[in-house]
Amino acid sequence: MIELEQVAYSYGDSELFSDVSLTLQPGSFHFLTGPSGSGKTTFLKLCYGELLPTAGHLRLFGSDVRALTRDGIAEMRRRVGVVHQDCGFLDHLPIADNIALPLSVAGQSPASEQENLAELLNWVGLRARAGALPPELSGGERQRAALARAVIMSPDVILADEPTGNIDWEMSQRLLQLLVELNKMGKTVMIATHDLGLIRAAKAQVSARVLRISDRRLQLAGADL
Amino acid sequence: MSRRLQIGRITGFIIGDAQAERAVPPTGFTARLTVFAAAVMAFLAVFALALSVASSGLAERWSQELAQSATLRISAPIGQMQAQTDAALRVLETTPGVASARVLSDDEQRKLLEPWFGPDIPLESLPIPQLIEIVETEDGLDAEALRTRLVGEAPGAVLDDHSRWRKPLAAAAGRLSLLGWLSIGLIFLVMGAMITLAANAALAANAKVISVMRLVGAKDSYIANAFVRRFTLRALAGAALGTVLGLVAVLLLPSPGDDAAFLSGLGFHGVSWLWLPVIPVVAGLVAFVATRAAARRTLKELR
Ligand SMILES: Nc1ncnc2c1ncn2[C@@H]1O[C@H](COP(=O)(O)OP(=O)(O)OP(=O)(O)O)[C@@H](O)[C@H]1O
Ligand SMILES: [Mg+2]
Numbered sequence: 001m002i003e004l005e006q007v008a009y010s011y012g013d014s015e016l017f018s019d020v021s022l023t024l025q026p027g028s029f030h031f032l033t034g035p036s037g038s039g040k041t042t043f044l045k046l047c048y049g050e051l052l053p054t055a056g057h058l059r060l061f062g063s064d065v066r067a068l069t070r071d072g073i074a075e076m077r078r079r080v081g082v083v084h085q086d087c088g089f090l091d092h093l094p095i096a097d098n099i100a101l102p103l104s105v106a107g108q109s110p111a112s113e114q115e116n117l118a119e120l121l122n123w124v125g126l127r128a129r130a131g132a133l134p135p136e137l138s139g140g141e142r143q144r145a146a147l148a149r150a151v152i153m154s155p156d157v158i159l160a161d162e163p164t165g166n167i168d169w170e171m172s173q174r175l176l177q178l179l180v181e182l183n184k185m186g187k188t189v190m191i192a193t194h195d196l197g198l199i200r201a202a203k204a205q206v207s208a209r210v211l212r213i214s215d216r217r218l219q220l221a222g223a224d225l
Numbered sequence: 226m227s228r229r230l231q232i233g234r235i236t237g238f239i240i241g242d243a244q245a246e247r248a249v250p251p252t253g254f255t256a257r258l259t260v261f262a263a264a265v266m267a268f269l270a271v272f273a274l275a276l277s278v279a280s281s282g283l284a285e286r287w288s289q290e291l292a293q294s295a296t297l298r299i300s301a302p303i304g305q306m307q308a309q310t311d312a313a314l315r316v317l318e319t320t321p322g323v324a325s326a327r328v329l330s331d332d333e334q335r336k337l338l339e340p341w342f343g344p345d346i347p348l349e350s351l352p353i354p355q356l357i358e359i360v361e362t363e364d365g366l367d368a369e370a371l372r373t374r375l376v377g378e379a380p381g382a383v384l385d386d387h388s389r390w391r392k393p394l395a396a397a398a399g400r401l402s403l404l405g406w407l408s409i410g411l412i413f414l415v416m417g418a419m420i421t422l423a424a425n426a427a428l429a430a431n432a433k434v435i436s437v438m439r440l441v442g443a444k445d446s447y448i449a450n451a452f453v454r455r456f457t458l459r460a461l462a463g464a465a466l467g468t469v470l471g472l473v474a475v476l477l478l479p480s481p482g483d484d485a486a487f488l489s490g491l492g493f494h495g496v497s498w499l500w501l502p503v504i505p506v507v508a509g510l511v512a513f514v515a516t517r518a519a520a521r522r523t524l525k526e527l528r
Contacts, residue, residue: 074444082440101438101441
């Protein structure tokens with residue numbers, strides 16, 4: 001699905017990480033940890049083509065990111081659902097339209113997907129809030145809505161950046177539940193987080209690998225996690 | 226099949242994608258600016274067009290009608306007048322390029338002089354030149370050769386082939402027409418520049434929207450279309466309005482009657498009407514190209 005081969009990334013002169021090699025197998029579950037500023041968000045951005053590696057090779061669904069055309073990038077992104085750290089909603093659109101945005105930009109009429117959308121809203125428990133604008137939602141509601149938008153295209157891969165950022169323990173358990181469910185449906189999941197409790201809770205339910213960015217390298221975290 | 230596809234694409238472009246429309250919120254300011262600029266520019270374009278059409282018509286008429294006629298003026302003592310006139314007519318009869326030659330009657334000559342001397346001039350007793358009106362054939366006559374022959378046979382005859390004053394006037398009218406077209410070109414250039422500015426403002430105001438759409442898998446064409454469609458329709462509507470207003474203004478010009486042929490010519494007649502609907506169409510085209518270029522530039526900055 002996603003293959004990295006000796007990938008490095010630097011903003012200008014400051015190198016975040018280098019020599020990163022990793023393959024995300026279909027159906028796998030990964031956590032990505034590391035101190036704040038270590039490059040977790042940057043790593044995910046590489047994985048959906050928002051950034052290009054400064055060295056090494058990155059293949060998404062078999063094609064080198066550097067060889068993708070702009071339309072090719074757009075099509076690739078329909079197969080990768082992303083929960084952004086800041087959610088990335090359009091504040092002037094009701095939350096239901098925000099969730100359906102990937103459908104409409106792909107030219108699929110959301111009208112014909114109404115049932116799907118309603119089901120999805122139910123799944124994340126936002127049915128009653130469908131008409132609310134994003135700023136009117138609570139932190140947990142926003143995170144669940146972001147997850148709903150990430151999965152509406154039935155992507156093969158789900159990348160979640162701090163999906164439990166500023167929500168309480170119970171709510172983060174619910175979100176983890178949803179992600180685990182998706183993984184059991186065969187989706188590849190990668191979650192960037194520094195919430196160790198979340199990682200422990202997940203390990204009780206699925207076999208997850210924990211990766212850690214430290215000293216500018218990507219390492220497999222020890223068994224203590 | 227491909228034709229159906231084309232038509233489908235065009236109607237799709239006009240109807241638009243309701244979702245894309247909602248995703249990109251309209252910015253009232255740039256919308257009004259675009260409509261206003263397009264309307265004003267179209268209004269000006271109507272006048273530039275009227276000017277071009279009138280002066281090119283004039284240039285054509287002057288260089289054609291006048292080229293087809295010339296005047297022979299015979300100055301001689303009253304006693305020799307008839308003899309010289311006859312001699313000149315004989316020369317003209319055998320001159321190639323002369324379709325017909327006609328001696329102006331006393332009445333006609335009196336009419337020509339009336340504005341200066343009043344209606345009761347005793348023409349017979351005055352040493353006034355006799356005028357002969359020459360109508361040329363398609364090929365025209367060789368003025369120099371005719372002059373040479375006249376020197377021998379009717380020394381009092383002077384050929385006025387109108388070219389002396391006709392040429393600079395026709396040239397001026399032609400140049401005026403050219404300037405009119407140039408103005409139309411400049412008007413559309415300025416319209417393109419203003420729409421580019423307005424589109425850039427709209428694109429900048431929607432930077433967040435654009436980047437979110439791109440991140441959830443929108444292709445460039447989808448995002449660009451949301452903007453291009455809006456600006457094209459606004460320019461089209463604004464220019465249509467401006468064209469109608471400009472036309473009304475031209476039609477309301479006070480009619481100067483037959484005395485001022487140039488001013489009364491400042492309007493549209495015949496085929497020149499067909500130019501009017503072209504103005505909004507070109508405005509739409511200009512907006513389409515300008516907005517598309519602006520959107521492409523903005524999107525290129527974004528992965
Ligand atoms: N566009 C950018 N230009 C320059 N530097 C950047 C840019 N984006 C991020 N950085 C820097 O790169 C480093 C890694 O950023 P990144 O967002 O990937 O960290 P992170 O691991 O996700 O942190 P956090 O846990 O706080 O979300 C940070 O030091 C950040 O300041
Ligand atoms: Mg981050």
